[in-house]
Amino acid sequence: MDIDIGFWLSLALLITVVVWCVDRALKLKQKGGAVGSAVETSNSLISVFFVVLVIRSFIVEPFTIPSGSMLPTLQVNDFILVNKFAYGLRLPVTNTKIIETGEPERGDVMVFKFPENRNQNFIKRVVGLPGDKIRIRDNRLFINDELVSRNVVREVDNGRYWQSEYIETLGGVDHFIWQEGKVNPFTGKKVSNMSIDGEWTVPEKAYFVMGDNRDNSNDSRVWGIVPEGLVMGEAFLIWMHWKPVLSLPSFSRNGAIDKVEAN
Incomplete structure (x- = not known):
């Protein structure tokens, strides 16, 4: 997930703050309050950016969705918010955890740095936790030798081929997924036909993730696990x-x- 909305929002905020500070300084000068106006302006600027840094680093950060790997849950061009406090308080830049606040759970929609390119951010659903044994056979998901429940909802025409929409249950959480479809007898559109069978054991301090659009997602089935760091x-x-x-x-x-909590 190549997401840079935070940079643009920060740039917009910077421009807004600079304009406000210049305007404030001019008004003070006109009123004979030029002395100390530069200091006041600087303090205002520093305070605003400190608040923004704290919010984006430790509390919440905005992102955008550039691909369809999380359909139908997230659409291309959705603007989302990410809770940076959910999985621990982390230092900016190094991403080192300094305070424990929680751990990822099955079914969570998690944002992480792509292991093969840490300048790129990805978003996927957590499927496997540390110690789990993940097995995929004929497009069916098994966790610790138990078949993950799913129920078909409908057939979906995504514009190129047909896919089946299911409700899948992970860790007591219901969510929608798209997977292999059937040929439509009227349009003759091809089905999605991606199948990656295999077995994985999730190591400690790592997670196995998959996109909800199972046939169109670059995830742990391809490049492996997500380290906790x-x-x-x-x-x-x-x-x-x-x-x-x-x-x-x-x-x-x-x-x-x-x-949604499963019934």
Whole structure:
């Protein structure tokens, strides 16, 4: 997930703060308060950026979704918020955990640094926890030799081929996934036909992750586990959907990211 919305929001904030500070300084000078205005402006600037740094580093950070690997849960151009405090308080830059606040659980939608390119951020669903044995056979998921429950909901035409939409249950959490489809007899569209069978044992301080769009996701089935040190936080909210230039922002998808307790 190549996500840089935080940079652009920070840049926009910087421009806004600079404009405000310049305007404030000019008004003070006009009122005969030029003495000390530079110090006041500097203090204001530092205070604002300190607050922004704390919020983005330790509490919540915005991201955008550039691909369909998490469909149908997350769509391309969804703007989301990530809870940076969910899995521990971490130092900026090094991402070293200094305070324990929680651990990823099965079913969580997790943001992490891509193990093969740590300058790139990925978002996937947590499937395997430390010590778990993961097995995939004929597109069916087994965790510790137990078949993961799923129930078909409908057939989905994604524009290129048909896929089956299921409700899957992970760790007591229901969520939607897309997987192998069937040929539509009327349109003749091809089915999605990705199948990666294999077995993995998740080591300590690591996680096995998969995209909800199971046939179109570059995840642990391809490149392996996510070390705990690369975990960034838990995605919890969609706050806007916007395809820049081509449309206006939409708030119809606003709300908590699907994570419904199973009945």
